[in-house]
Amino acid sequence: MSTLLVIQAHPHVEKSLSLAVGTRFVETYRRTHPDDQIIIRDLYTEAGVPPLNDMTMAAWRKQKFDEPMAEAEKTLLQQHADWLDEFIEADKYVFINPMYNHFLPAEMKQYLDLTAVAHKTFKYTPNGSVGLLEGKKAIHIQAAGSVYHAGGKWGIVKFLFRRLFKIKSNESSALMDLGDMYLTNMLKFYGVNQVEHVYIEGADAHADQREQILARALTEATTKAKVF
Numbered sequence: 001m002s003t004l005l006v007i008q009a010h011p012h013v014e015k016s017l018s019l020a021v022g023t024r025f026v027e028t029y030r031r032t033h034p035d036d037q038i039i040i041r042d043l044y045t046e047a048g049v050p051p052l053n054d055m056t057m058a059a060w061r062k063q064k065f066d067e068p069m070a071e072a073e074k075t076l077l078q079q080h081a082d083w084l085d086e087f088i089e090a091d092k093y094v095f096i097n098p099m100y101n102h103f104l105p106a107e108m109k110q111y112l113d114l115t116a117v118a119h120k121t122f123k124y125t126p127n128g129s130v131g132l133l134e135g136k137k138a139i140h141i142q143a144a145g146s147v148y149h150a151g152g153k154w155g156i157v158k159f160l161f162r163r164l165f166k167i168k169s170n171e172s173s174a175l176m177d178l179g180d181m182y183l184t185n186m187l188k189f190y191g192v193n194q195v196e197h198v199y200i201e202g203a204d205a206h207a208d209q210r211e212q213i214l215a216r217a218l219t220e221a222t223t224k225a226k227v228f
C-alpha cells in the first residue's frame with residue numbers, strides 16, 4: 001500500500017482549472033489504486049501552513065541550547081514536526097496550484113520551506129548535498145493564464161535568443177514559469193527524481209479555447225493518474 005499526499009495551494013474560488021484537473025487526477029487515482037491511502041493537505045485552510053517566523057526561530061534556538069520553551073513555542077515546533085513527518089512518510093506527491101506572478105502561491109513556498117530540513121529530506125556530504133527521499137515520485141498540476149510550455153526545448157532556445165538580441169515578443173517560455181522550475185528543483189534536491197507535470201495553460205489569454213484547454217488537461221490527468 002502506498003500513500004499519496006495531495007498538497008493543494010489554492011484559494012477556495014469557483015471554476016478553478018487547477019482544482020478541476022487536480023480533483024480528476026485524485027479521483028482517477030482513487031479508483032485505480034483502491035488499496036492506497038490518500039491524504040489531502042489544503043494549504044488554504046484557516047490554520048494555514050506552520051510559519052517560519054520570529055517564534056519559530058526563537059523556538060529552534062531554545063531547542064538547540066536546551067532552554068525552556070513557552071507552550072506556544074512547543075505547539076509550533078510540534079506542528080512543524082507533524083507536517084514534516086507527513087511529507088516524509090508519503091510515497092507519492094501531487095502538487096496543485098494556480099500560477100501567481102510567474103511563481104507558486106506564497107503558501108506553497110511556505111510549505112517547501114517547512115519541508116527543506118537537513119537530515120530529514122536532504123543531508124550535507126563532503127561532495128555536496130544529497131536528497132533523502134529517493135524512490136518517491138511527484139506530479140505538479142498547475143493552471144496559468146498564458147502559455148509557457150507549448151514550445152518545449154525549442155521554445156526555451158527561442159526565448160534565450162530573443163533575450164540575447166533584445167527582440168521584443170509577447171511569446172513566453174518555460175523559463176518564465178519560475179514556480180514549476182523551483183518546485184521541480186526542490187523535489188530533486190530532496191531526491192524525488194521522477195517529477196511529472198500537467199500544465200493547464202492559456203485559458204485567460206485565449207478565453208475562447210477554455211473548454212478545449214480544460215478537456216485536454218483532464219484527459220492527460222486521467223491517463224497519468226492510472227499509472228502513477
Ligand SMILES: Cc1cc2nc3c(=O)[nH]c(=O)nc-3n(C[C@H](O)[C@H](O)[C@H](O)COP(=O)(O)O)c2cc1C
Nearest residue numbers: 016017018019098099100101102143144145146204
Ligand atoms: C494574483 C494572480 C496572479 C497571476 N499571475 C499570473 C502569471 O504570472 N502568469 C499567468 O500566466 N497567469 C497568471 N494569473 C492567472 C492564473 O494563473 C490563471 O487564471 C489560472 O487559471 C488560475 O488558476 P485556477 O483556474 O486554478 O484558479 C494570475 C492570477 C492571479 C489571481
